[in-house]
Amino acid sequence: MKLCIDHADTQQIRRIWEQYPVDGVSTNPSILAKSGRAPYDVLGEIREIIGPQGELFVQALSRDAEGVLAEARRILKETGDTTLIKVPAVPEGFRAMKMLRAEGIRFIGTAVYTPMQGFLAAKCGAEYVAPYVNRIDNLGYDGVQVSKDIHDAITRSGLDSGLLAASFRNTQQVLELVKYGVKAVTVAPDVIDAFVRNAEVERAVGQFTDDFEGLCGAGKTMLDC
Numbered sequence: 001m002k003l004c005i006d007h008a009d010t011q012q013i014r015r016i017w018e019q020y021p022v023d024g025v026s027t028n029p030s031i032l033a034k035s036g037r038a039p040y041d042v043l044g045e046i047r048e049i050i051g052p053q054g055e056l057f058v059q060a061l062s063r064d065a066e067g068v069l070a071e072a073r074r075i076l077k078e079t080g081d082t083t084l085i086k087v088p089a090v091p092e093g094f095r096a097m098k099m100l101r102a103e104g105i106r107f108i109g110t111a112v113y114t115p116m117q118g119f120l121a122a123k124c125g126a127e128y129v130a131p132y133v134n135r136i137d138n139l140g141y142d143g144v145q146v147s148k149d150i151h152d153a154i155t156r157s158g159l160d161s162g163l164l165a166a167s168f169r170n171t172q173q174v175l176e177l178v179k180y181g182v183k184a185v186t187v188a189p190d191v192i193d194a195f196v197r198n199a200e201v202e203r204a205v206g207q208f209t210d211d212f213e214g215l216c217g218a219g220k221t222m223l224d225c
């Protein structure tokens with residue numbers, strides 16, 4: 001299962017990238033807007049951090065399929081040809097997906113709120129489909145269950161696609177889908193940090209230090225005794 005960072009703050013991305021086993025970075029237009037920087041400057045810096053093999057997801061804005069294709073070509077030129085183009089799973093988006101597939105451009109169906117949107121995107125050749133877990137929860141449906149349904153529909157149809165589940169607000173939502181074996185999740189830095197934030201663990205590690213310093217002296221480690 002892949003773990004991506006859903007963010008465009010390059011300081012945060014660098015920190016998380018160095019600290020955890022992360023596979024890539026996903027952005028959307030709102031995430032780029034929050035950075036307040038020129039989009040290709042931020043994306044170039046992200047590509048530098050994650051290298052050519054890191055997964056980078058960039059969304060096209062055009063509402064017509066020809067426009068999406070033109071944007072996709074520009075995005076690949078600016079950020080490298082392994083970048084995945086995020087295409088909203090709306091009627092014209094599916095036409096765009098078929099055009100991207102014909103050109104051999106990697107893409108992902110995004111803004112997925114229903115199982116059939118996800119299924120259609122996978123059938124168009126999307127490498128990933130992105131259900132928005134927390135946003136679905138906020139509509140009064142079960143975002144984790146919708147994601148599982150999409151995963152099942154894709155898997156049982158034998159389609160060569162999988163989830164990049166997105167829009168998480170807490171670690172439990174992520175855990176449910178990790179346990180289910182989805183292809184990938186993309187998670188904001190604060191929720192990734194929360195995976196391992198635990199005062200009791202900190203206390204236990206602190207106790208090891210105190211005990212060892214009691215034996216060998218302040219600041220001592222296994223290098224000094």
Ligand code: E4P
Binds near residue numbers: 110134166168
């Ligand atoms: C990623 O593909 C989505 O654009 C993103 O996770 C949406 O997250 P939000 O619901 O926190 O805006």
